[in-house]
Amino acid sequence: VTIVGVPGIGKTKLARLVCEDEQVKAHFGEQIWVHGNRETLDVESIATPVAGTVKKGNRFLLVLDDLRDENVEECLHKLRKRLTEAVGAILITTRSNFVANYKIPGTVKLYALRGLNQEESWSLFQQIREQGSSNHINESVEREKVKEYCGGGVPMKIITIARLLNCSESPLSEAVLKEEFLQELKFTYYHQLPMHQKLCYVYCSLFPQDYVIDAEKLIHLWMAEGFLSRNLC
Numbered sequence: 001v002t003i004v005g006v007p008g009i010g011k012t013k014l015a016r017l018v019c020e021d022e023q024v025k026a027h028f029g030e031q032i033w034v035h036g037n038r039e040t041l042d043v044e045s046i047a048t049p050v051a052g053t054v055k056k057g058n059r060f061l062l063v064l065d066d067l068r069d070e071n072v073e074e075c076l077h078k079l080r081k082r083l084t085e086a087v088g089a090i091l092i093t094t095r096s097n098f099v100a101n102y103k104i105p106g107t108v109k110l111y112a113l114r115g116l117n118q119e120e121s122w123s124l125f126q127q128i129r130e131q132g133s134s135n136h137i138n139e140s141v142e143r144e145k146v147k148e149y150c151g152g153g154v155p156m157k158i159i160t161i162a163r164l165l166n167c168s169e170s171p172l173s174e175a176v177l178k179e180e181f182l183q184e185l186k187f188t189y190y191h192q193l194p195m196h197q198k199l200c201y202v203y204c205s206l207f208p209q210d211y212v213i214d215a216e217k218l219i220h221l222w223m224a225e226g227f228l229s230r231n232l233c
Contacts, residue, residue: 003092003113004094006095008154010113011095014113015091019061028089029056029059031062032050033063034046034064061089063090064091067094073102121158128159149161200227
């Protein structure tokens with residue numbers, strides 16, 4: 001089963017809720033959780049604990065969380081080959097449409113997560129605000145901020161803006177709020193990136209300030225440095 005969606009939409013949260021479900025725990029003898037944001041998946045290190053579970057006569061649930069390797073086809077093919085005799089299930093979460101659309105034989109379902117609607121976004125925002133300070137702006141203004149900063153209904157954005165407002169002892173100016181919001185998102189998203197994508201961003205610092213970067217040329221430079229594979233382009 002594959003869960004796909006943009007960063008911060010709740011893929012990992014949903015996977016954890018599945019794993020914590022009592023029926024799931026009873027059905028699968030062991031759960032194996034692997035973070036998939038490595039440059040390459042180590043098939044052997046994944047297959048070994050699964051094999052141990054199978055020897056005990058248990059079903060396994062293998063979670064490949066945040067799988068981003070665009071060369072996933074070869075890795076999953078090897079993994080599936082190693083687990084041919086094993087009885088269990090594989091749950092994948094990914095932000096990559098390439099990974100999500102890879103047709104793994106035996107795939108049951110592809111779940112594409114969508115953002116929250118306006119009322120759901122507002123409800124989540126209120127929950128976080130109620131956990132913080134009492135420094136509340138009037139409801140109409142706060143609703144506008146949720147609408148402005150949290151387009152797409154991404155929970156991570158909603159939680160970020162609510163916590164920023166909670167942390168401020170006095171109302172922030174629009175410019176300061178926007179700057180802090182963007183800084184928080186940059187910090188969160190950047191540190192979740194695989195190394196080759198971090199290198200792409202760092203490479204941009206070689207250009208002088210206000211330099212107009214040609215996108216196609218930049219991609220070619222990234223490829224020349226070995227930061228991108230052909231499949232990524």
